[in-house]
Amino acid sequence: MRIFRRAPDRRLLDLLHESAGNARIATDTLRELLADYPERRHLAREILKQEQDGDRIAHDIIHRLHEDGVAPPVPRTEVHALAHALDDIVDHAEQTADSLGLYGVEAPMAQAQQLAEVLAKSGAVVESALGALRDHSELSPHLVQIHQLENEGDRLSREAIASLFAKGIDPMVVIRWKDIFESLEQAIDSCETVAHILEGISLQNGRAY
Amino acid sequence: MQGSDFWPHHRTMTQPTGPIRLAAIDTDTGFIRVLAKRVEAMSWQFRSLDAPVPPHELVAMRLNALVIDVSLLGPRAWEYIEAVGEGIPGLGLIVCTERSTVAQRVRGLRLGADDWVNKPCHPEEVIARVEAVVRRRKRAGARPDRGPMVAGELEIRTDQFQAFVGGQNLDLTRREFELVQLLAEANGQVLQREEIYQRVWGYAMAHGDRSVDVFVRKLRQKLEAASPGWRYIHTHFGIGYRFQPESKVGEVPPEAAPSVEEPEETAATEDAAVERTAAESSA
Numbered sequence: 001m002r003i004f005r006r007a008p009d010r011r012l013l014d015l016l017h018e019s020a021g022n023a024r025i026a027t028d029t030l031r032e033l034l035a036d037y038p039e040r041r042h043l044a045r046e047i048l049k050q051e052q053d054g055d056r057i058a059h060d061i062i063h064r065l066h067e068d069g070v071a072p073p074v075p076r077t078e079v080h081a082l083a084h085a086l087d088d089i090v091d092h093a094e095q096t097a098d099s100l101g102l103y104g105v106e107a108p109m110a111q112a113q114q115l116a117e118v119l120a121k122s123g124a125v126v127e128s129a130l131g132a133l134r135d136h137s138e139l140s141p142h143l144v145q146i147h148q149l150e151n152e153g154d155r156l157s158r159e160a161i162a163s164l165f166a167k168g169i170d171p172m173v174v175i176r177w178k179d180i181f182e183s184l185e186q187a188i189d190s191c192e193t194v195a196h197i198l199e200g201i202s203l204q205n206g207r208a209y
Numbered sequence: 210m211q212g213s214d215f216w217p218h219h220r221t222m223t224q225p226t227g228p229i230r231l232a233a234i235d236t237d238t239g240f241i242r243v244l245a246k247r248v249e250a251m252s253w254q255f256r257s258l259d260a261p262v263p264p265h266e267l268v269a270m271r272l273n274a275l276v277i278d279v280s281l282l283g284p285r286a287w288e289y290i291e292a293v294g295e296g297i298p299g300l301g302l303i304v305c306t307e308r309s310t311v312a313q314r315v316r317g318l319r320l321g322a323d324d325w326v327n328k329p330c331h332p333e334e335v336i337a338r339v340e341a342v343v344r345r346r347k348r349a350g351a352r353p354d355r356g357p358m359v360a361g362e363l364e365i366r367t368d369q370f371q372a373f374v375g376g377q378n379l380d381l382t383r384r385e386f387e388l389v390q391l392l393a394e395a396n397g398q399v400l401q402r403e404e405i406y407q408r409v410w411g412y413a414m415a416h417g418d419r420s421v422d423v424f425v426r427k428l429r430q431k432l433e434a435a436s437p438g439w440r441y442i443h444t445h446f447g448i449g450y451r452f453q454p455e456s457k458v459g460e461v462p463p464e465a466a467p468s469v470e471e472p473e474e475t476a477a478t479e480d481a482a483v484e485r486t487a488a489e490s491s492a
Binding site: 037038106107108109110111112160163164166167168169170173174177 | 266269410411412413414415416417418419420422423424
């Protein structure tokens with residue numbers, strides 16, 4: 001499906017794809033960190049670097065967007081929204097990794113590991129979707145996948161939070177993990193935000209995906 | 210449950226010299242407020258409960274003493290006092306209630322209460338009675354002759370909160386020590402993850418919490434490094450863990466089974482066994 005009516009600025013699309021690639025790396029690093037926590041807690045530092053890379057790429061996108069003579073491939077507001085949503089994925093992943101250290105978490109929760117798996121899959125699909133946007137290929141399969149993963153993440157997160165309120169659990173455990181589950185869910189939600197924006201771009205170009 | 214900031218300090222297993230861990234089951238908010246303020250000023254760890262909890266939950270709280278207003282229990286009061294007294298012999302039980310008769314006090318004390326205070330009373334008196342009960346418990350519970358627990362090459366020394374192999378300190382953290390002690394004292398029984406968590410962490414285990422697995426892994430790494438020829442902790446998938454020292458080469462030596470070295474008791478037991486054998490031979 002071709003969704004552009006005029007020749008897009010390749011550099012902007014490349015930067016958006018680079019940002020999505022960074023989100024994929026950050027979410028996958030978080031998955032690894034939680035799968036082998038606390039042995040691989042040092043990966044939090046890598047996620048922090050990826051978060052800084054994400055900020056840099058978002059900055060580059062905004063600057064490129066406002067350069068003279070640059071014809072944005074999609075409306076400027078959508079490019080802005082995409083840049084922010086992609087950056088949010090990494091920000092929430094970094095916040096999750098940071099919380100583990102900040103709260104002195106000694107061991108992982110199985111539900112957090114499952115949510116991180118869902119997030120890593122979403123991150124990979126987001127990268128594929130931005131690749132499709134750049135290459136003017138079909139978006140819909142990627143968007144459907146992201147929505148399905150978000151639904152799964154939502155279910156896991158609700159069950160995980162509900163399980164914290166069983167009788168007799170250490171209130172400190174509840175406080176720590178409720179925050180961590182929520183930041184994981186926000187990262188997955190940000191992936192869905194990317195999907196919503198891409199869906200809007202697709203519709204604005206006259207084609208339902 | 211009131212007082213959500215219970216156990217504000219580092220939670221540990223029974224500490225002979227640590228702060229007193231006190232819980233009070235009482236709905237008299239004024240009394241509880243004053244009591245909490247005073248004991249927390251003394252650095253005690255205080256937990257306020259507005260309803261009786263089952264004895265097994267009290268075990269998990271690892272209390273030194275419990276103050277209870279038995280009027281909250283109605284006719285079940287006697288049953289509860291007996292269950293707590295029998296189920297948690299190390300716990301000091303102080304009844305603090307209104308309008309009791311001599312017969313009720315005598316019955317309560319005989320069933321397992323360590324002390325009985327009539328309301329209205331001054332919280333300072335309750336605190337002094339708690340201190341007295343805990344002091345008596347400590348004296349009664351002091352076992353200076355208790356030796357280390359030996360299993361395989363591992364020596365677990367409760368007096369030092371540490372484990373050794375060939376005199377080498379395993380450098381266990383408090384949590385790791387409590388875990389190995391709990392597992393070793395189970396005498397080869399499988400302990401469920403939930404039970405381990407409740408006994409070591411002092412709370413119910415949240416569904417999906419991997420703390421027990423992580424700490425068993427850390428413990429195994431230290432045991433493997435110090436005693437590579439032995440396997441101590443066995444996984445029972447989907448259930449929990451079992452402590453049983455097994456030599457990796459050949460048979461497990463008979464002396465490897467976990468045992469608490471108590472010289473006098475051991476000698477007496479051995480003497481009795483010799484006498485029994487002699488009697489059986491002569492018969």
